[in-house]
Every structure is written in C-alpha cells, then in structure tokens.
Amino acid sequence: MLRTKVFNQLARNGASRLMSTATKLTTVEVNDKTGIATLTMCRPPVNGLNLELLKDLKTSIDEIESNKSRGLILTSSNATIFSAGLDILEMYKPEKERIRAFWTQLQEVWLALYGSSVPTAAAINGHSPAGGCLLATSCEYRVMLPKFTIGLNETQLGIVAPKWFMASFLSVLPQRQAERALNQGRMFTTEEALQIGLIDETANSKEEAVEKCAAFIGTFAKVNPLARALTKQQFRSADLQQLENERQDDLEKFLFFVNQPAVQKGLGIYLEGLKKKSKK
C-alpha cells in the first residue's frame, strides 16, 4: 500500500527485489508481499564499521525512508557476526580529515536509524559488540540467534560510549541495568539478553529471525503511518535533538580521546593481537 515507486527488479527468490546495485557494502531487498525492506551489511570479514560501510548504511536507510517501505530489517551477510562495531583501523594512527568524516558519518547513521520514520527491527544473526549493539538498539525490535553475544563493551576496550550510544541503550533497558552494563562493558549472551530485555525474541536461523522481525513490523499494518512516525518521534526527539545540538562538541571529544597516546597504544596492542590471531 505504501510502496508507490518502481524499483530495479531483480529475480532473487522470486518474492523480493534488490533496490540498489550501486551500493557495495550494503544491499537492500524489498519483499513484494510485505513491502518490508531488508538491509544487509556485507563487509567481510566482520562488518567493521568503516567510513565506506557507514556511508552505504546511510544511503540505504535514506533509500528505504524515501521509498516509503513498510519497514526496515537490519541484518548481516556474515554467518557469525552481525557487526564487530567500529573499525579499529579508522581510529589507529588516523588521517586527520578521514577520521572526522568517519565519526560524522557514524553520527549520521545513528540519527537516520534511531530517528527513522518507518518501523525498524534487527535480525541479529551473529555477535554484536559496541557499534554493532548501537545499531541493534537503535531499531525498535530485536530478534537474535542463539550462542552469540551483544553489548556495549567500550569500557573493556578503554574507551567511552558517547551519550547517544547510551540513549539508544536506555530506550531499551531501565537506567539501573543500563548503567551497570555500560560501566562493566558487559557482553550478554543471547539468553541473558532475552532475560534482561535487551532483545525481544530468539530465533534458530537467520530466516526465522527475519520472519519474526517482519511479524513485529506487521503489527503496524492497521496503524496510520504518519501518526505512528510522529508518535515515535515524540519518544525519540529529545535524544536526537541532543546530538544535533552537540555534534561538533561530540566530534571534538571523540578526536581528543582517540588521539591520547594511551588510547593509541592500546589500539596498537589490540591490532597486533588480531594479526597474530589471523596468522595462526
């Protein structure tokens, strides 16, 4: 009902169409029956959020928004990782202009996803630490596969999740639970996440997770889309406005922090560990 535009048709399992082919690190498929768009992150090996993936995410969210899809399901093409979070390489010995663009783009993605006017859900088909958890908690609903972990583990890495990461987390969990989890940098197993309310359902496969996300989005079938969007906005506008007001400050704070010698040293050690791991 809401889909009025014609997209580039693509014979992919018959019932869905690929909206965009220019995008390389994300794909968007719209289900013909339901009108729901599935946005898939495809940046091997771990969907590390670098500048390019963030740009493609923003473009895809905007496409879905302007095509008036019935909903957005965020998922990963990787079998075990939803998103490993911010790409450490963007932060280690950063080039001045690029790191500014990187953080600005991350702000853009959050503003677009957390503030999206269409219903949003995450099919979390793999581990989802830090930035991965930010994306998942910016959606309105979460379905997760078993035996993975999710959480804002920034303090474990010696960094601080900014206020807007907190805002997404607080839109899901009570302050008591949110504060403790972020202070500890705690990663929750799928089971723990379900129990505390960090996710809404579990599923045994990616397909089932996507189906359950679609079922959640389906609960809005008889709801007026404009009234729904304005209602959601009323709940989220204070958080969104706060980042809008503090974007420059937020960027400068991030740059100051990331350029601390101790943080750079920590990132170096971390990357060294990753290299050794991958050589084995």
Next chain:
Amino acid sequence: MLRTKVFNQLARNGASRLMSTATKLTTVEVNDKTGIATLTMCRPPVNGLNLELLKDLKTSIDEIESNKSRGLILTSSNATIFSAGLDILEMYKPEKERIRAFWTQLQEVWLALYGSSVPTAAAINGHSPAGGCLLATSCEYRVMLPKFTIGLNETQLGIVAPKWFMASFLSVLPQRQAERALNQGRMFTTEEALQIGLIDETANSKEEAVEKCAAFIGTFAKVNPLARALTKQQFRSADLQQLENERQDDLEKFLFFVNQPAVQKGLGIYLEGLKKKSKK
C-alpha cells in the same frame, strides 16, 4: 480528619454524601468513614469526553481538592465503559471557538488530575481507550474489572497522542513498553494490562474495585498530607511544567492536525460507521 467543611447531606447508602448537585455529568460522593471522594462520570452512552463533561470533571476535581478529601476515586456510571475517550463530535467539522475551548478544557482536566495534591485512584469498570486511558494513567493507582481493554490507541485512529498523554503513560510504564504500545496504538486486555503493570490490581465488581482503590488510598493514612503532596509534585512537576510552558503551541498543533482534510475524512467515516451500528 481532613474534612472540615459541611456538605449537602444526601441519604445515599447511609455512609456517603453527594457533594454537588449542580454538576450534571459527574457526581462526587464522599464516604463518611474514610473521607474518600468518589468521582463518577455519567454521560451516556459512553462517557465521551465533550466540553461539558470535561468542565464538570474539572469542577469536581477542584471541589475534591479544596474540600481536602482524603483521596479521589475516579469511576464510571456505565456498566461496560469507563470512558470512550474524546468525543469525536467535538472534532468533526468543529466550530472554531468551541474546539479551542474543548482542547483547553482537556488540558485543564489533565493538569488538575495528574497534579492533584490528594491521592488518586481509578476504578476502571469498563473499556478505557484513548482519553479514557489518559484519565486512568493520570491517577496514582488503577484497579480494573476483567474482560475490558485499556490503552492509548490514537495511532490506530490516525491521530497522535500529545506529549502529556505520553507523560502520564510513562509515569506508569517503562519507556520501552510505552513507546511500543503507543506506536502500535495497542489496546491491552485486563490480564495483559496487569502483567505489564499498566494496572495494579483486578476486581470482580465495581464495588470491589472501589474498595481496593480505597485500600490503596488508605496506605497514606499515617502520612503527612503536605509532605506527601510536595513529594508527588516533585515527581510530576517537570511533566506539568512542560504542558504549562507549551499550552498555546499544544493547542495550535492539535487544531492544525484535526483540521487536516484526511483527518476530517477519517472522522466522518468513523462516525458513519457508528450510526449504522446503532441503527441495527
């Protein structure tokens, strides 16, 4: 102890007195033993909140407040409906002056009820959608009869519950549950409402519901009324102040929205449906 004024005595079940007879769409009875006032909405057929009922509600709340009753129990004279919410006839093809008075009066009722210095409780003896749910969640305690429904279902009707409706709802439910329920325009059954915490207790009859409300108000028997009122105010003043600051804006936003052709058309279709129903 708190009741010092003499009211117009009325032999109604011996133990209670009718405070006001001028009021036509509401009655207020004060229980002689407990000092608790029961405020009953009596506008057949569904306690639709029109300008007159809202005026009478405001007058009754003010009476109870100034008579320093021990508490206020809000209920309905109808056997199956607590209140059906805002009277659609006030919004369909509205007369300019009257609709302004109508919305202003609704703001007044909320400010008086949500900000009341006396303990408040709702004996929800019937369905309680939209404005009915607003009244119920503006009280401090809720007891509901089985097999009815309650919720802010505005988005189902294509309209948006304003921020202060949200504030009442958020004083009862966590943000996560509140946002999802309002986005969906979800109506909860009595059982669902109890489980999520939208109501506090169930009762099998109106009498039992009123008794349970009185028992809640009785928990304040040994509490200093002024200290209690100031404590409650500290929790609610930010919400109350926000509407005070934005009253004019809030009114203009409502008028703009209600005068949209699409909204008027929707209301017309809705009313047509009601007429046909009543003819059967």
Next chain:
Amino acid sequence: MLRTKVFNQLARNGASRLMSTATKLTTVEVNDKTGIATLTMCRPPVNGLNLELLKDLKTSIDEIESNKSRGLILTSSNATIFSAGLDILEMYKPEKERIRAFWTQLQEVWLALYGSSVPTAAAINGHSPAGGCLLATSCEYRVMLPKFTIGLNETQLGIVAPKWFMASFLSVLPQRQAERALNQGRMFTTEEALQIGLIDETANSKEEAVEKCAAFIGTFAKVNPLARALTKQQFRSADLQQLENERQDDLEKFLFFVNQPAVQKGLGIYLEGLKKKSKK
C-alpha cells in the same frame, strides 16, 4: 595496581590497613589483596548523620578517591543499624550557623558518593531508613542482611525528601515504583527490597555482605578505570549538575521547611518519644 601510595600500616587481620586514624566517626580499611577500601560508619548508637559524621564521611570518601582504591564498600560498625538517617538533634531548635553547615555537608557527601569515580557498594548490615537509604542508593550495588528495613520514609515523618534523594532512588528503581514508595514513605523489608530491585543481593552476615560487594567491584577488574569513571559520570552528571545548580535554593528550602512551627513541634514529640523509650 591502582594503589600507589603508602598508608599507615596497621596490623588488623593481617590483610588490611587502616588508612586514617585522625578520623573518629568513620574508619577506612584497604584490603591488601583486592585494593578495595571498606568505609565504616561508627557513631553509636545509630549512626545518626550529624555534622561531624558527615564531615568524616566526606573526608573518607575523598581519601579513597585520591588514593585510587579499586572500590569503596560502605558499611556500619553497628550490629543492627546501617544508619538511622539524619540526626534529629541537628534539626530540632537548630543553631543558625550549624544547621547551614550540616545541610551543606550532607550535600557534599552525596555529591562525593553518588559521583565517586571508583566503584561503590553498600553492605547494609542493619536498618537503613531515610538518610541511611540515601547513602545506600547512592552506591552502585547493595547487599543487605535479612530482617532489616530500608526506604525513604520522609513523608511518614512529615518531611520531604529533596530532589537529589529522589535522583539516587530513581537510579535504582523505575519511576512508578519510586514515586509510590516515596509518596507512602514506605519501608521495605530485606525480602521486599530484593524483589523490587532496591537491593541486589542478600547475605547472612556482614562478612558475607562485604565479600559480595567485593565480588561486584571485582567485575570491573578488566575494565579501564578512566573509561569506567567517565561512563558512570555520563549517567549521573545530570543529577549531580542539578544539585550543583540549585545548592543555595535547596539549602534555603530545607531551612524554611525545618523552621516551620509544625515541623519543630513534630520533631519535639518524636524526640520526647525516643527519650521515654531509652529510659525503659
């Protein structure tokens, strides 16, 4: 790892050191193995918070903060009372200068404890009403012994817990539960407190309570202390800032209230009751 300073060594059960001997109403012991400081209130008979105890509490918190202890555990030397709250004698027929110093010192203690950069936990080894509950809820974790009570019961005493008491309480409980509890001035038993989430665990002895607090603090062992402190600050800075902005107002409001004849009369009656009790 975090303890770099040398303290005055004291042979107390071999594994801990007394940091300060000048302090008379509080003691601070640092466990050599864990680096965690235990701060004990020792003002018989009930750890009533008078000006001197508050000063010593502030000094001890500052010591622990500047000595970069791994954590702070707050407890009592009394076998049945954690702290009975504000010392009524400070408020009854008060001397003008002293009562100003008293309230200012209470503000200082709260700002230091609620805003502490080190992990904090309360081993609640006795009753914990009013100001005792404020101290406990200003910590990040609570372990309580059975058969005691805890709560902000100010309205029962005819007084009002100020906004920052509410802030600590709201950092632990949802708004719905917090508002009802404070309006009622409700005291929770250990079991009730556990169920509602006002405490996190129970323990059968003070030793076990301290151990469980230490285990909670141990969950931060692998967390970067600076990142943790900044994350905690982000959750609590709005509350802390609000009191900083309103300190003078908050003091004047307290003085105005406490000097009301009705409040003075109530305090007098209360003290008379205590005297009679102690004579028996």
